[in-house]
Amino acid sequence: MLISYFTEQPYSAVESEDVWALHPFDHPARRPGDNTLLHSNRFFDPVIAARLFAERIREYEVAEEVGFDGVMVNEHHNAPYCMQARITVMSSVLAARTKRVKIIQLGNPLPTWDNPVQLAEETAMIDMISGGRLVAGIVRAGGAEQIANNVNPAYNRERFHEAHDLLIKAWTVPGPWRWEGEHYQQRVVNPWAIPLQKPHPPVWVPGITSKETIEFAARRRYPYVCLNTTLEDTKRIWSYYDQIAAETGFAAGPQHRGYLVRCVVADTEEKAMRNAREHMWMSGEFAGFGRPSWVAPTGYSSFEARSGRAALDDAGRSFEGQIERGTLVVGTPQQVIKKLRWWLEETRPGLLMLWPNDGRLDHESSLEAIRLTGEAVLPALREIGQELDLTDGFGVSQQAT
Amino acid sequence: MSPRSFSVRVAGSEIDVLSGGAGPRLTILHRDTGRCGWTRLHERLATHFNILAPSLPGYDASDRPDWLRNVTDLAALIGLFDDAIDSEPGAFLGLGFGGWVAAELAAHSPGRVTRLVLHSPMGIKPMTGEIFDQFLVEAEDYARKGFASELAYERECATEVGNRSLRLDRNREMTTRIAWKPAMFNPSLKHLLRGVSKPSLVVWSTDDKIVPKSCAETYRDAIVGARYAEVPGGHMVEYEAPDALADLVEDFLGEGQA
Incomplete structure (x- = not known):
């Protein structure tokens, strides 16, 4: 089982919920409470953000030091809950600042790129600079993006x-050649940077419940990473993935199953609960507000899909509801290990991403959570992974034996 | 009177039409929220004209051609539709987004148009103000913003039969496909309006919160000899000031028959 560390990199300097109120300078379409897209960047302080970026990067280094196998990064726009506006930028930083961990992009927002050949070049550079540690996830990107x-x-x-x-062709087929598509036209494709990994870096596809995206991943044997979905949805997703895999001609295994879970560990339950509430910051990304x-x-x-999504999210909006559903795993190391064992037994992912810190949790508390997760949770998870034979496709589980 | 309903196949797609009245042909092109049905405006104008009210391709009951991805092509398709109905030219009344379509048609195919009336037309980047960005709000909120009077809005909603949310959503999807960027305008159109060679009338609603006055003024200035008038109410003139607009249209088109 490949176990990775993730944080949204929140702009945790937001001091008060008052900033979500209406302001005289607001865009006319903004409503009170809107905390993305139209929430003014007047509330962004680059001096503070410079400090936060330095802290975040240090947190990734510590994640590597305490034993995580990968660090997962992502990209959002106009969003205080995520300071990463370009996933390839943070991936490049991590390629230089880490030595061993996989750099897992979940993912590159393909439709927002007007020149995917440039993405092929940037990811190839990251793959080479990192010594072949890149996992180049791809996403449709959310609506606000x-x-x-x-x-x-x-x-x-x-x-x-x-x-x-x-992207795949630019990575794998020697140039020069021409591309005349519906949305992309390239007179000459001939990038002077191609990936170190062959035939190309692993591609993962994260998502929620879009059947079309699950099918897209399964038909290409790409792992599908469930982003903190409920147990029921996760099982439905794997079932559908397995069905498409069988139609495609392969038996899907744990190496095709990724799961991202908010996992908050502390030395006391009370502290863990306090830290976990930070995951509800900005109403919680997964709360559907x-x-x-x-x-x-x-x-x-x-x-129909959009109408269904709203209904789906209604059930688990509360902090307590999310803990009860197991999408927010909170507690002491022993409590968390027990809950995660249940998840692993029930859903059998070979690619696990843990998300220990969010919201306004400060640097020291974040480091503490990362260290405790690495030292007191990861070893047990590896044993469980071995016991359950949760292969990851990278040989991490084999190396651990 | 009850309009009759039929469909016309154009370039492989069915275009749904409401039609009624007698007299010279007047084609009414609807807004981006969809065909408003057979309103008082249609009823009034049908007393003097043979009204054709097609659902634009991709809107309401008309097919959505997958290849159709900009408003210029949509206008070309409406030109083919018009030719399929009658090879003789006719008058056009375009409402809001439909005004943009009618203007494109008149600019590119002036031979199809006898007279042109544009009400609060989109399609041109305003010199001042902005065309309201519907894509930042819910579809229903955009529809509401088209009204100056909340009462008129509620009356309009009450007449809806069927799934209103689904209808507005489907129509907005087509608008997204063809007018997302640039947002509700064509940078070339202002220049190409020199091609409109027939008498034109530009009308703006004085309480229009969707299309700013400068859009209408630019149309007036870009179309040689265009006249300009104002009516009360919001963008949805067919609900808020149908008689005021019908009076203007009847007078203007009547001059052409004299």
Whole structure:
């Protein structure tokens, strides 16, 4: 089992919920409580952010020191909950600042790129600089990302597919050649940077419950990473993935199953609960409070899918509800190990991503959580992974024996 | 009177049409929220004209051609539709987004148009103000913003039969496909409006919160000899000031028949 560390890199300097109120300078479409997209960047202080970036990067280093196998990064826009505006930038930093861990991008927002060949170049550079440690995940990117990047949401899936095909070809087929697609046209594709890993870096696909995306991943044997989905949804996703895999001609295993879980560990339960509440900061990314037209703009997915999504999220919005459903794992190391064992037994992922710190948790508390997770939780998880034969496709579980 | 409903196949797609009245042909092109049905505006104008009210391709009951990805092509398709109905030219009334479509048609195919009336037309980048960005708000909130009067909005909602949310969403999806960027305008159109060679009337609603006055003024200035008028109410003139607009249209088109 490959175990990785993840944080959203929140702009944790937001001191008061008052900033989410309406302000005289607000965009006319903003409503009180809107904390992304139209929340003004007047509230962003680059001096503070410079400190936060330094702290975050140190936290990734510590994650490597305490035994994590990978560090997962992502990208969001106009969002205080995530300071990473370009996933390849943070990946590049980590390629230079870490030595051993996989650099797991979950993922590159393909449709927002107008030139996927440049993405092929950047990821190839990261792969070479890191010595072949890149996992190049790909995503459609959320609805608000389409608006923030002014990318037409109605063609999101078309662009995702075409950018993927172009990316893979640019990585693997010697140039020069020409690309005349529906959304991308390149007179000459001939990047002077190709990946170190052959045929190309591993590609993972994170998501929630979109059947089309699950099918996309399964047909290409790409691992599908469930982003903190409920147990029921996770099982449904694997079941569908397995079905498509069988149709495609292979038996899916744990190496095709990734799971990201918010996992908050502390030496006392009380402290863990206090820290875990920070995951509810900004109403909690997974609580489904976003404006419907931003979370899933018209055309981004079908009307039925978007209507269903809102209903799905209603059930687990509360802090207690999320703990009860097991999507927020909280406690002392022993308590957390027990809960995660249940998850691993029930869903059998070979790729596990733990998310210990979020919201306004300060640097010292974040480091403490990362260290405790690495020292007191990871060893037990590795044993459970061995016991359950949760292979990861990288040989980490084999090396541990 | 009850309009009759039929469909016309154009370039492989079915275009749904409501039609009624008698007299010279007047084609009414609807807003981006969709065809408003057979409103008082249609009823009034049908007393003097043969009204054709197609659902634009991709809107309401008309097919959505997958290849259709900009408003210029949409206008070209409406030109083919118009030709399929009658090879003789006719008058056009475009409402809001439909005004943009009608203007594109008149600019590119002036031979199809006898007279042109544009009400609060989109399609041009305003010199001052902005065309309201519907993509930042819910579809229903955008529809509401089209009204100056909350009462008129509620009356309009009450007349809806079927799943209103689904209808608004489907229509907005088509608008997304063809007008997402640039947001509700075509940078070339202002220049190409020199091609509109027939008498034109530009009308703006004085309480329009969707399209700023400068859009209408730019149309007026770009179309040679265009006239300009204002009516009360919000963007959804067919609900808030149908008689005021019908009076203007009847007078303007009537001049052409004199």
